[in-house]
Structure formats: C-alpha cells, structure tokens
Amino acid sequence: MNTKTHIDQSLIKTDEMVLNMGPQHPSTHGVLRLKIHTDGEIVRKIEPIIGYLHRCFEKHCENLGYEQIVPFTDRCDYIASMHMNHGYALALERLMGIELPPRVEYIRVIVGELQRIASHLVALGTFGLDIGAITPFTWMIRDRERVLDLFEYLCGARLLYNYIWVGGVSHDLPEKFIRRTKEFLDYFTPQIDEFDQLLTFNKIFIERTADVGILPPDVAVNYGVTGPSLRGSGVNWDLRKNDSYSVYPDLEFDIPVGTGQMGSVGDCWDRYYVRMLEIRESIRIINQALKAIPAGDVHAAIPKKVRPPKGSVYSRFETARGELGYYIISDGKNIPVSLKMRSPAFCNLSVISEIAEGWMISDIIAILGSLDIVLGEIDR
Amino acid sequence: MSEIWTSTMEIFTSYGSMISLAGVAIFGVMAVNALVAVYFERKVSAFMQDRLGPMEVGIFGFTGGKNFWGGIGQTIADALKLLTKEDILPDSADKKLMILAPFIIFIGAFVTFIGVPFSSVLLVSHFNIGIFYIIAMSSVGVVGIILAGWASNNKWSLYGSLRSAAQIISYEIPAGLSLILVVVVAGSLNIHQIVEWQADHRWFIFHSPMTVLAFFIYFISGVAETNRTPFDIPEAESELVAGWMTEYSGFRWALFFLSEYANMLIISILASVVFLGGWLSPMELFSVFPDSWLILDGVWWGAFWILIKAIILIFIMMWFRWTFPRLRVDQLMHLCWKILIPFALMNLVLVCIWELV
Numbered sequence: 251m252n253t254k255t256h257i258d259q260s261l262i263k264t265d266e267m268v269l270n271m272g273p274q275h276p277s278t279h280g281v282l283r284l285k286i287h288t289d290g291e292i293v294r295k296i297e298p299i300i301g302y303l304h305r306c307f308e309k310h311c312e313n314l315g316y317e318q319i320v321p322f323t324d325r326c327d328y329i330a331s332m333h334m335n336h337g338y339a340l341a342l343e344r345l346m347g348i349e350l351p352p353r354v355e356y357i358r359v360i361v362g363e364l365q366r367i368a369s370h371l372v373a374l375g376t377f378g379l380d381i382g383a384i385t386p387f388t389w390m391i392r393d394r395e396r397v398l399d400l401f402e403y404l405c406g407a408r409l410l411y412n413y414i415w416v417g418g419v420s421h422d423l424p425e426k427f428i429r430r431t432k433e434f435l436d437y438f439t440p441q442i443d444e445f446d447q448l449l450t451f452n453k454i455f456i457e458r459t460a461d462v463g464i465l466p467p468d469v470a471v472n473y474g475v476t477g478p479s480l481r482g483s484g485v486n487w488d489l490r491k492n493d494s495y496s497v498y499p500d501l502e503f504d505i506p507v508g509t510g511q512m513g514s515v516g517d518c519w520d521r522y523y524v525r526m527l528e529i530r531e532s533i534r535i536i537n538q539a540l541k542a543i544p545a546g547d548v549h550a551a552i553p554k555k556v557r558p559p560k561g562s563v564y565s566r567f568e569t570a571r572g573e574l575g576y577y578i579i580s581d582g583k584n585i586p587v588s589l590k591m592r593s594p595a596f597c598n599l600s601v602i603s604e605i606a607e608g609w610m611i612s613d614i615i616a617i618l619g620s621l622d623i624v625l626g627e628i629d630r
Numbered sequence: 631m632s633e634i635w636t637s638t639m640e641i642f643t644s645y646g647s648m649i650s651l652a653g654v655a656i657f658g659v660m661a662v663n664a665l666v667a668v669y670f671e672r673k674v675s676a677f678m679q680d681r682l683g684p685m686e687v688g689i690f691g692f693t694g695g696k697n698f699w700g701g702i703g704q705t706i707a708d709a710l711k712l713l714t715k716e717d718i719l720p721d722s723a724d725k726k727l728m729i730l731a732p733f734i735i736f737i738g739a740f741v742t743f744i745g746v747p748f749s750s751v752l753l754v755s756h757f758n759i760g761i762f763y764i765i766a767m768s769s770v771g772v773v774g775i776i777l778a779g780w781a782s783n784n785k786w787s788l789y790g791s792l793r794s795a796a797q798i799i800s801y802e803i804p805a806g807l808s809l810i811l812v813v814v815v816a817g818s819l820n821i822h823q824i825v826e827w828q829a830d831h832r833w834f835i836f837h838s839p840m841t842v843l844a845f846f847i848y849f850i851s852g853v854a855e856t857n858r859t860p861f862d863i864p865e866a867e868s869e870l871v872a873g874w875m876t877e878y879s880g881f882r883w884a885l886f887f888l889s890e891y892a893n894m895l896i897i898s899i900l901a902s903v904v905f906l907g908g909w910l911s912p913m914e915l916f917s918v919f920p921d922s923w924l925i926l927d928g929v930w931w932g933a934f935w936i937l938i939k940a941i942i943l944i945f946i947m948m949w950f951r952w953t954f955p956r957l958r959v960d961q962l963m964h965l966c967w968k969i970l971i972p973f974a975l976m977n978l979v980l981v982c983i984w985e986l987v
Contacts, residue, residue: 276871291959374924380958382859409855448953454860456953611789612958615869618692 266294273302277380277615280625283552296603305628309576311589316342316416316556324410327627329372332365335414339497341576342416345563353546355497363532368397370525370571373622377522378449380619381458384451393441403427413629417552428540435533442529459522461576463617465605474597477572478528479621482508482521486600487569490545501538502532516625518620534571557584569593571622574620591630595623656743664891665705671948713796715880727781732885735782739892742767746899747821749909749932759808760821764900771889772798775874782877785843790873793959794864798855803850807974808844811981825908833907840981845905847974852897853947856890860954861962894944897976902939909936
C-alpha cells in the first residue's frame with residue numbers, strides 16, 4: 251500500500267531563486283536592473299546590470315563644439331543639472347585659463363547650492379518612498395518645486411538649465427531673485443524640522459534603516475564611493491573643502507559626516523542623515539553668498555570662440571551625488587578629441603554588490619535608495 | 631391569476647429569498663463602502679500631503695467645485711473603468727486557480743458580514759457564536775491570497791502571498807486573544823449580549839486598564855490583518871510591485887479592492903461593537919445631559935453611532951497609512967510573536983484575576 255515510506259530529500263531540496271528587479275520596477279530609480287539571487291527573503295548575490303539608458307554622451311561630445319556640449323551635460327544627471335554644467339565649465343576654464351568675474355562665481359555657488367537642496371530633497375523623498383513612507387515624498391517634492399520655480403525665474407527652464415556656460419552664466423540674476431531666494435530660505439528652514447519629525451526620527455524608519463547596509467570606510471574608499479554616501483561612512487571628504495574651487499574657500503560651512511548616531515557608522519540612516527544635514531549647510535552657504543555677492547558683468551569673461559589650447563585637463567567637482575570628473579583632451583580645434591566623464595553614481599552603485607549581500611529584499615531597496623543613484627548619469 | 635400572485639408572494643417570503651435579499655444587501659453595503667472609502671482615503675491622503683486629490687469627475691452634473699466634494703464621482707468612474715477592462719490572464723498562469731482566487735477572498739469578506747451588526751436590529755443574523763464566526767470567516771481570505779500568488783506564476787506574487795499568509799495567520803492570534811478577553815468578562819460570544827453587558831455596566835474600553843491594552847492590541851492586529859501600512863509588506867509597492875495582486879487587473883482586481891475595504895469596515899465595526907459600546911450612544915457616558923436626550927439610542931441612531939465609531943477607526947487606519955513607513959517582514963513577526971502575543975496572554979490572565987477580585 252504505502253509505496254513511499256520516507257520523504258525523498260531530492261524532491262524538497264531548496265534552491266536559489268533568481269529575481270530580476272527591474273529595469274521596470276518602482277524603486278530602482280530609473281531603468282536599472284538588479285539580478286538578485288535569493289534564498290527565501292535573504293539575498294545571496296546581487297548583480298547590477300546597467301546600460302538601459304545609454305545615450306552615447308561621450309561619443310556625441312567628440313562631434314560637438316564645446317559650447318554645444320553644455321546642454322548634453324544637463325541630460326546626464328537630470329536631478330542636478332546645474333552641477334553638471336558647472337563641472338564642465340570648470341574643466342574648460344581650467345584648460346583655457348579663464349579668470350571669472352567674482353559675481354559669476356557667487357551666482358554659480360548660489361544656484362549650485364540651491365540645486366544641491368533640490369537634489370537632496372528628491373533623494374530623501376524617494377528614499378522614504380522606498381521604505382514605504384509616501385507623505386514625506388510629496389512634502390519634499392512640494393519644496394523642491396519652489397527651488398525649480400526660482401530656477402525658472404532665473405533661466406526659464408525647470409529641469410535642464412543650460413545656465414552655466416564656459417566663462418560665465420547665460421543670464422544675470424533677475425531683479426527680484428535675491429529677495430525671492432531669501433523668502434524661500436525663510437520658508438524652507440522650518441520645513442526641515444518638520445521632515446525630521448515626520449521621517450528622520452520616526453521609530454519605524456530608524457528600525458528599517460539603522461544598522462542596515464553598513465558601508466565600512468575602507469570599502470567605500472576602495473570602491474571609489476564619493477559624496478554623501480562616502481561621508482555617511484564617516485570619511486570627511488568633500489571637494490568643496492579638500493580641492494576647493496570657485497568661492498568656496500571664502501565661505502564658512504561644515505562637512506557633516508556619519509556618526510553612527512542610531513546604529514553603526516555607514517548604515518543607511520547615516521547616509522540619509524548626512525544629506526539632511528547638508529541641506530542645512532547649503533542654506534548657510536546661500537545666506538552668506540547672497541550677502542557677499544558683488545556687482546559686475548556676468549558675460550565679461552565668456553570667450554568669443556571656445557578653442558582651448560592643445561593639451562588635456564582632468565577637473566573634479568563635488569555634485570550632490572559625489573565627485574564628478576571631466577577629462578578633456580584638446581588638439582586646439584573647436585571640438586574635443588575626447589571627453590570622458592567620471593560619474594559619481596556609477597562608482598556609488600558598484601559598491602552595492604559588496605554591501606547588500608546577506609540582507610533581505612526589503613533592505614536591498616533601502617540600500618539602493620540610500621546610495622541615491624541617477625541612471626542618466628550612470629549610463630550616460 | 632390570484633394563484634400566481636400568492637405563489638409569487640410565497641417565493642418572496644420564503645426562506646431562500648430572504649437569504650438572497652440579505653446577500654444583495656450585504657453586497658450593496660460592500661460596494662458602497664468601497665466607493666465611499668476609496669474616495670475618503672484619496673481625499674484624506676491628499677489633504678495630509680498638501681494636495682487636492684481627485685478634483686475633476688462629478689456625478690449627475692454635480693462637480694462640487696473646488697472643495698472637498700470636487701471629484702465626488704471619481705471612484706464610480708474608476709469602478710466602471712475596472713469593470714470594462716480587458717480580462718488578462720498570463721499564459722503561464724494556472725488559469726483555473728487564478729480565476730478562483732478572487733472569489734475566495736471576496737466570499738471570505740462577504741460571509742463575514744452575516745455576523746457583523748450595523749445596529750441592534752440591522753444585522754443579518756445574530757447567533758450564539760457571533761464573534762467566533764467573524765474571526766473564523768475573516769481568515770478564509772488568506773486561502774485566496776495564497777492561491778492568487780501561486781497561480782499567477784510570478785515571483786513577486788509568490789513573495790507577496792507567502793508574506794501575506796505568514797502575516798495574517800500570525801496576527802489573528804493577538805486579535806483573537808484580545809477578543810477572548812472581552813468574551814471572558816461578558817460571558818458570551820453573542821454580539822447582542824456583549825453590547826447589552828456594556829449597556830448595563832460600561833463600555834469595555836473603560837472597563838479596566840487591561841481592556842484598554844486589549845483594544846490597542848486588537849486594533850494594531852486588525853491593521854495588520856487588512857495588510858495596510860505600516861504592515862503592508864504583502865503588497866509593498868516599492869518592493870514587490872503589487873505583491874500578490876501583480877498579475878490581476880480589471881474585475882478580479884476590483885474584487886480584491888472591494889474585499890480589502892470590506893475587511894477594514896469589518897475590523898472597525900467589530901472594534902467599535904466589542905470595545906466602544908457598539909450602537910450605544912456616547913451621550914450616556916456623560917451624565918450632564920438630561921435623560922430625554924437618550925432618545926438618540928433608537929434603532930437608526932444606533933446605526934449612526936456604530937458607523938461614526940467605525941469611520942473614526944477607519945480614519946485612524948488611513949492616518950497610519952499616510953504617516954508611517956513600512957516594517958520589514960522579520961520586524962513584523964517580531965512585533966507579533968514577541969510583543970503583542972505575550973502582552974495579550976498576560977492581559978487575559980490579569981483580566982481573569984480582575985474579575986475574580
């Protein structure tokens with residue numbers, strides 16, 4: 251009667267399941283594909299697969315005049331376009347040896363820090379969304395809109411600005427810009443405390459993010475992680491201080507680093523909180539720059555023709571995501587021989603296969619969100 | 631002619647017709663509840679998030695202007711859209727089970743309403759095992775969830791359904807233990823007798839410190855049983871796309887939605903019946919009002935009070951959802967097995983001692 255007296259172990263053996271997260275998934279922040287080998291809820295191995303948003307940026311640049319490349323840089327990191335413009339302009343100005351009027355430098359710092367606020371608001375909001383908190387996201391997007399309104403008033407565009415040109419900026423500040431920026435900062439500063447109450451110090455949020463996805467400082471440095479993700483691991487490294495450019499040496503601000511306040515140094519909460527503190531520092535910088543901004547002509551140093559001398563330059567710049575590098579080789583013509591971009595989010599993403607193993611699927615989402623990637627910049 | 635008339639009347643008054651009448655009534659309640667609750671939720675979430683919510687679709691030419699009633703017809707339009715959508719079944723799905731699953735979930739919510747009172751007389755049936763029946767029937771739905779996740783043949787659905795099964799089965803224990811506490815004190819499973827006990831003595835939430843705790847444990851477990859944030863890990867949008875509902879669309883998905891909101895209503899009504907005095911008027915709590923005001927305790931006023939209490943609880947559930955992040959699956963189990971269940975058990979023992987002393 252009973253044909254099977256014991257359970258055949260080979261029938262119930264467990265196996266790893268390969269889960270394809272993305273390229274269409276609500277929380278991969280774009281068209282990223284994560285190939286996840288799971289054992290139940292536990293993730294054993296994770297491979298990020300990129301290239302779904304590849305637009306041949308670097309190859310395009312070899313056929314474009316230097317001025318024409320500026321709008322292309324916008325489209326790399328579309329969350330922080332000003333920084334991409336600024337990094338590119340900085341590289342060429344170093345190659346050509348252009349001295350900028352101080353007003354231009356101050357304008358660049360003001361819009362750059364406003365952009366940092368806007369970018370961090372998106373990063374923090376979507377991070378909350380990944381954890382499951384929907385309301386902080388809408389609140390942060392609401393305040394980001396006000397920054398975008400300022401940019402629209404400044405240069406007419408809300409996302410892809412093409413504002414910072416080689417040797418200057420496209421428009422001078424409009425008449426009421428300084429007053430409107432001050433009004434925004436007065437409105438926005440108390441909002442940060444509200445975000446803290448709603449999300450940062452929420453018990454469930456801390457449970458979900460503290461001690462999760464710990465990125466040790468040495469691993470971070472070895473992988474070339476930069477920006478808030480590196481500072482979340484307690485490494486005090488910010489190009490605005492360490493390799494200063496523009497008028498940052500004249501301004502007073504601190505570099506927040508992760509302290510392991512809620513868990514261990516370098517967990518998701520630290521990476522989140524560093525961004526929150528950086529928003530406060532950006533407000534400090536803008537307030538100082540608004541006071542110190544001199545008068546002047548913003549178009550004075552813009553060259554008639556951008557023809558850098560023969561040679562090459564590598565210039566780095568601190569964007570909202572980390573260290574943005576441009577390597578430009580020029581042969582003296584009006585188009586570059588080669589342009590290579592070192593994008594911060596690319597290196598930040600590469601560390602995920604190192605730190606995400608052994609965590610649960612929900613934690614993968616949290617870790618990915620805390621690294622704050624933008625696929626436009628990773629794939630270029 | 632008269633023979634036909636009498637036989638028709640017989641049919642209408644026969645037992646079977648009464649059952650179908652009750653069925654239609656329950657379905658009406660579920661459908662109206664889903665339409666109203668979805669609209670309410672969208673508006674509540676919108677105002678919490680500094681938005682306006684649905685503002686465009688009116689009903690019968692009534693658009694409501696630029697205030698709360700703007701977009702009052704939105705959920706009806708959404709329901710019509712869902713009913714007219716193409717019926718999609720994935721090729722590799724187990725089609726029979728996939729078609730069956732939404733009906734099991736729906737029936738689970740539907741038959742629970744037989745025991746759920748809307749006032750002292752507005753209920754289908756009150757029988758001796760009222761609370762037990764409600765607990766038993768509301769857990770039928772988990773079978774449908776497992777089937778839906780398995781039959782979809784989708785990895786996300788499988789994750790969602792397994793999470794959901796673990797969660798719902800676990801959280802029934804603290805919910806059940808909290809309700810047993812009330813049963814111990816009132817000495818009956820019958821919902822009528824529990825409310826009568828509260829009319830004679832006092833509302834259960836004011837009975838003792840233990841019942842306050844039991845109310846909170848029951849309510850938290852209830853939120854978890856309905857798979858809502860912060861316990862919405864089975865359908866966690868940012869992790870599992872839509873969990874066990876990923877492959878469903880159109881009418882079947884509408885059934886899931888109907889059942890989810892019906893379960894919210896069941897949990898809230900049960901909480902208000904068992905802990906908050908059911909159809910008793912809250913006016914009785916304050917002796918400042920003259921006795922003649924207690925006329926508010928009639929049959930229809932009873933329905934009014936019970937719905938007010940339930941709506942407040944539903945609003946609190948929505949408030950949770952639009953404020954809190956989501957727990958992780960192990961933290962969820964930790965909360966259930968290591969915090970809620972020990973407290974509920976201890977509570978039960980303490981309330982027995984309280985009753986003896």
